[in-house]
Amino acid sequence: MITLLSTWTFGLSLAFVALGVYVSYKLFSFPDITTDGSFTLGAVVTAVLLSAGVDPALATVGGMVAGALAGTTTGILHAVFGVEPLLSGILVTTTLASVNLVVLGRSNVPLTGMTTLFDRAAATLGPAVAAVTGCDRGVADEAARMLFALGCVATACAGLYLFFRTSLGTAMRAGGDTRSMARALGRDTGGLTVTGLALANSLTALAGGLVAQYQRFADVQMGIGMVVWGMASVFLGAALVGPARLGGALVAAAAGSVAFRLLVATALRAGLHPDWLKAATALVVLAALVGPRLLARVRTAPAVR
Amino acid sequence: MLNLTAATVAFSSPGGPVVRAVDGVSLAIPAGQFVVVVGTNGSGKSTLLGAIAGTVPLDGGRLELAGRDITGWSEHRRAALVGRVFQDPRAGTAGSLTVLENIAVAARRGLVAGLDWATTRALREEAAERLGRIVPGLEGRLDQPIGSLSGGQRQIVTLVMATWRRPELLLLDEHTAALDPAAADRVVQATAQIIRSGGLTALMVTHSLAQAASLGDRLLLVHRGRIALDVAGPAKRRLTPEAIADRFDRLRRADQLDDGAARTLAATYR
Numbered sequence: 010m011i012t013l014l015s016t017w018t019f020g021l022s023l024a025f026v027a028l029g030v031y032v033s034y035k036l037f038s039f040p041d042i043t044t045d046g047s048f049t050l051g052a053v054v055t056a057v058l059l060s061a062g063v064d065p066a067l068a069t070v071g072g073m074v075a076g077a078l079a080g081t082t083t084g085i086l087h088a089v090f091g092v093e094p095l096l097s098g099i100l101v102t103t104t105l106a107s108v109n110l111v112v113l114g115r116s117n118v119p120l121t122g123m124t125t126l127f128d129r130a131a132a133t134l135g136p137a138v139a140a141v142t143g144c145d146r147g148v149a150d151e152a153a154r155m156l157f158a159l160g161c162v163a164t165a166c167a168g169l170y171l172f173f174r175t176s177l178g179t180a181m182r183a184g185g186d187t188r189s190m191a192r193a194l195g196r197d198t199g200g201l202t203v204t205g206l207a208l209a210n211s212l213t214a215l216a217g218g219l220v221a222q223y224q225r226f227a228d229v230q231m232g233i234g235m236v237v238w239g240m241a242s243v244f245l246g247a248a249l250v251g252p253a254r255l256g257g258a259l260v261a262a263a264a265g266s267v268a269f270r271l272l273v274a275t276a277l278r279a280g281l282h283p284d285w286l287k288a289a290t291a292l293v294v295l296a297a298l299v300g301p302r303l304l305a306r307v308r309t310a311p312a313v314r
Numbered sequence: 315m316l317n318l319t320a321a322t323v324a325f326s327s328p329g330g331p332v333v334r335a336v337d338g339v340s341l342a343i344p345a346g347q348f349v350v351v352v353g354t355n356g357s358g359k360s361t362l363l364g365a366i367a368g369t370v371p372l373d374g375g376r377l378e379l380a381g382r383d384i385t386g387w388s389e390h391r392r393a394a395l396v397g398r399v400f401q402d403p404r405a406g407t408a409g410s411l412t413v414l415e416n417i418a419v420a421a422r423r424g425l426v427a428g429l430d431w432a433t434t435r436a437l438r439e440e441a442a443e444r445l446g447r448i449v450p451g452l453e454g455r456l457d458q459p460i461g462s463l464s465g466g467q468r469q470i471v472t473l474v475m476a477t478w479r480r481p482e483l484l485l486l487d488e489h490t491a492a493l494d495p496a497a498a499d500r501v502v503q504a505t506a507q508i509i510r511s512g513g514l515t516a517l518m519v520t521h522s523l524a525q526a527a528s529l530g531d532r533l534l535l536v537h538r539g540r541i542a543l544d545v546a547g548p549a550k551r552r553l554t555p556e557a558i559a560d561r562f563d564r565l566r567r568a569d570q571l572d573d574g575a576a577r578t579l580a581a582t583y584r
Contacts, residue, residue: 186408197388
C-alpha cells in the first residue's frame with residue numbers, strides 16, 4: 010500500500026514536469042532541453058535553502074524562481090539573439106550543470122532531519138486520514154503526502170487553465186500556435202515565448218524541488234532525461250484522455266505523469282533493469298511520435314500498386 | 315492617411331547583383347481610399363506591402379501613417395495602426411483556438427494583453443452580431459476551433475478580426491488567391507462590404523484582373539519595383555480587365571526591347 014501511494018506521490022510531483030513540457034512543447038512547439046537543467050536547479054536551490062534553515066514553502070518558491078530565470082535565459086537566447094530552440098536549451102542546460110554543482114557545493118546533498126513540505130503535510134493531514142480511514146499511521150502519513158501532492162497538482166492545473174483563459178494567456182496560446190497571426194494583431198511573439206518558457210521552467214523546477222523534498226536528497230544528475238519524461242507523460246496522457254482542449258489537456262498531462270510512473274513501477278517489478286529506464290522512456294516518446302505517422306501510412310497505402 | 319516617401323528595399327545574394335524589389339517608391343493614400351495593387355510576378359508588390367506592414371525592413375525612405383513616422387516601428391508595434399489579412403487563412407488565425415478566442419486576440423490589437431478574461435459575454439454577443447451580419451450561421455460556431463471552418467469562412471473571420479478595432483490602414487495580401495472561385499467571390503463581397511461600411515483606408519494586392527477592375531477607388535500597377543500605372547477617379551471606374559491586361563503586355567514588350575537592346579550593346583562593345 011505504501012509503495013503504491015509512494016508511486017502516486019512521485020508521479021504527482023513529476024506531473025509538474027509534464028505541465029511544464031505541455032506549456033513549452035505543446036503550446037509553443039518549443040522542444041525545451043532546459044527542462045533537464047531546471048529540474049535539477051529547482052531541486053538544488055530548494056535543498057540549499059532548506060539546509061540554510063529557510064521555511065520549506067519559501068525554499069520551494071525559491072527553486073521555482075530559479076527555474077523561471079533559467080527559462081527566461083533560454084527564451085532570450087532564442088527570441089532576442091535568434092539561437093535555435095534546441096541549441097538555446099542545450100546551452101542553458103550545459104551552463105546549469107556547472108551552476109548546479111556550484112550551488113550545491115558537491116554532487117549530492119541529503120536532506121535528513123529537515124522539515125519538508127511533505128513532512129508538514131503528514132503532520133497536519135496524517136491524523137485526520139488515520140481517523141477517517143482507521144488505517145495504520147504510517148499508511149495514513151503516506152496518504153497525506155499523496156493528497157498534498159494531488160492538491161498541488163490540482164491547484165496548478167486550475168491556475169494554468171484560468172491563466173490561459175486571460176487575455177495574456179490567450180495571446181500566448183495564439184502566438185505559440187501561429188506566429189504571423191499574433192504579430193499581425195500586435196503581440197510581441199518573442200516576449201510571449203520568453204514568458205511561456207519562464208512559466209514552463211518554473212513548473213519543472215517546482216517538480217525538482219518537490220522530488221528532492223520527497224526523496225530527501227538532491228543530486229546534480231537527477232534532471233537527466235526529464236524533458237523526455239515530460240513528453241512521455243504528455244503523450245501518454247493524451248492517449249488516455251483522447252482529444253481534449255485546454256483544460257482536458259492540462260489534466261491529461263498530469264494524469265499521464267502518474268500513469269507513466271505506475272507503468273514504470275510495474276515494469277521494474279516485472280524485471281526491467283533500472284539502468285534501462287531512460288532508454289525505455291525515450292522509446293515511449295519515439296513510439297508516440299512515429300507511431301501515428303506509421304499507422305497513417307499503413308492505412309492510406311493503396312492495396313494494389 | 316498613408317505617406318510613403320522614396321521607399322527602397324534591396325535584396326542581394328553574395329556575389330550576385332543587387333535587386334531593388336522596391337525602387338524609390340513614393341505613394342500617398344488619403345484617408346478612406348481603397349487602393350488595389352496589381353503587378354507581374356516578382357514585381358515587388360508583396361515586398362511593398364511587407365515594407366508597410368513591417369515584415370520587410372526599408373533600406374531607404376520614410377513611412378508615415380496617421381501623422382506618425384512609423385519607419386522604425388517593429389511589425390507588432392505597427393499592428394496597433396494596421397490590420398492585415400494574409401493570402402493563407404491559416405497564417406492570419408490560430409487554428410487550435412476557437413473562433414471567439416481568435417476574435418478575443420484581435421479585439422486587443424494595439425492594446426495591452428493583461429490578466430483580464432479574454433472571452434467575455436459582451437465580446438461573445440458582439441462577435442455573434444458582427445459575424446452573423448456577414449455570414450449567417452457563423453454566429454453559432456463561436457466555440458469551435460477556427461481550424462474547423464472552411465477556407466473562405468476562415469478568411470472572412472480574419473477580415474472581421476483585422477477590422478474589429480478600426481485600423482488606420484487595412485492591408486490585404488492576395489487574400490482570395492488560396493480559395494476556390496466561389497469562396498473567393500464571397501470573400502471579395504465581404505471585403506467590399508466591410509471597407510465601404512467602415513469607410514476604411516485599404517491597400518489590396520490581387521492577382522485577379524477582374525477584381526482589380528471592379529474593386530477600389532484607385533489602381534496601382536507595380537512593375538520592376540516601381541509604380542508603372544496609377545489610376546484613380548473616373549478613369550479607374552472605366553478600367554476593364556482587358557485594358558489592364560493590355561498594359562501588362564505593353565510593359566512586357568518594353569522589357570523585351572530593353573533586354574534586346576542591352577544584349578546588342580553588350581555584343582557591340584565586347
